[in-house]
Amino acid sequence: MSDPVAALTLSSAALKREDLFPIREVSRLTGVNPVTLRAWERRYGLIQPTRTDSGHRLYSQADVESVRTILSWIERGVAVSKVGKVLAKTRSLKAATAPMYDVVTGSEWQQWQRQIRSAVGAFDDITLDRVYGQVFSSYPLPVVFQDILMPVWQALLVGHDGVSQTSEWLFYDAFLRGRVMQRLHAIRGQAEARVLLAALPGHCRELELLVTGLLLSQSSAAVSVLAIGQPLDELVYLCERIKPLGLVLFSNQVPNDQLPQTLKRLGLSLDCPVSLAGECAALSESVLSGSAIASLGNEGHLMLHRLQQFLEGALDT
Numbered sequence: 001m002s003d004p005v006a007a008l009t010l011s012s013a014a015l016k017r018e019d020l021f022p023i024r025e026v027s028r029l030t031g032v033n034p035v036t037l038r039a040w041e042r043r044y045g046l047i048q049p050t051r052t053d054s055g056h057r058l059y060s061q062a063d064v065e066s067v068r069t070i071l072s073w074i075e076r077g078v079a080v081s082k083v084g085k086v087l088a089k090t091r092s093l094k095a096a097t098a099p100m101y102d103v104v105t106g107s108e109w110q111q112w113q114r115q116i117r118s119a120v121g122a123f124d125d126i127t128l129d130r131v132y133g134q135v136f137s138s139y140p141l142p143v144v145f146q147d148i149l150m151p152v153w154q155a156l157l158v159g160h161d162g163v164s165q166t167s168e169w170l171f172y173d174a175f176l177r178g179r180v181m182q183r184l185h186a187i188r189g190q191a192e193a194r195v196l197l198a199a200l201p202g203h204c205r206e207l208e209l210l211v212t213g214l215l216l217s218q219s220s221a222a223v224s225v226l227a228i229g230q231p232l233d234e235l236v237y238l239c240e241r242i243k244p245l246g247l248v249l250f251s252n253q254v255p256n257d258q259l260p261q262t263l264k265r266l267g268l269s270l271d272c273p274v275s276l277a278g279e280c281a282a283l284s285e286s287v288l289s290g291s292a293i294a295s296l297g298n299e300g301h302l303m304l305h306r307l308q309q310f311l312e313g314a315l316d317t
């Protein structure tokens with residue numbers, strides 16, 4: 001039987017130059033076994049690796065990120081047969097709103113991510129804090145979280161099932177939650193008016209909600225993030241007591257058939273404007289069109305811009 005490694009016709013130098021990885025390396029990086037990777041390609045067309053002259057698959061860094069994105073959707077309960085449609089829609093939305101510097105600085109972001117991953121792997125909070133500060137001094141807040149910090153968090157979350165990887169994710173998750181809460185607290189002290197942010201039950205993890213609160217925060221209206229597990233039927237009581245400028249609901253799940261009615265009932269029972277943010281919002285824009293619920297999307301700069309417009313009554317829902 002031929003050696004699959006020997007059959008790979010490209011040299012290691014060529015692989016490095018082109019950033020191409022054999023299937024066993026992609027399996028190591030993502031935790032997805034080669035059989036599953038081949039099935040995702042053949043049955044669902046989710047990834048399209050290039051081939052050597054001898055027919056062996058080679059995956060780009062973009063392919064690796066696609067595998068991690070697929071895993072994240074499966075983690076949220078999306079059937080693998082439906083992931084392709086979800087990916088197509090989110091990619092088209094991102095392409096329409098992504099700034100040009102995303103393409104230019106992508107390689108720089110990966111370098112920062114490698115430094116972060118190294119510090120996390122060593123459980124070195126001092127180095128991690130230093131890199132965290134350097135990243136913030138180099139990029140705007142939406143880029144820091146959405147393009148540099150959170151992709152590492154997501155990769156660890158859906159990666160290998162080993163104890164060490166779980167420990168790394170917990171270490172990194174705790175670090176980021178602490179830093180984000182510090183920033184939210186500082187912003188909260190600078191503004192009297194506030195917007196409430198609440199997660200739909202079971203639709204996200206705490207860090208995702210906190211980061212969204214930070215992305216939506218602004219000088220004129222700070223965001224108060226309600227705890228994970230906040231009952232939807234008690235939001236009316238909270239809004240009556242707090243009298244916020246608006247309420248933002250957050251979800252990183254694919255919308256189900258009951259969501260439009262749930263949002264409609266909640267919107268009718270509240271005296272403040274209601275909007276939806278997160279992956280769910282990006283995928284529900286057609287469903288929410290014409291309703292009183294505004295879709296803020298899931299991109300940092302877009303969410304903030306739409307929220308400001310919505311609170312000013314200038315966003316067409």
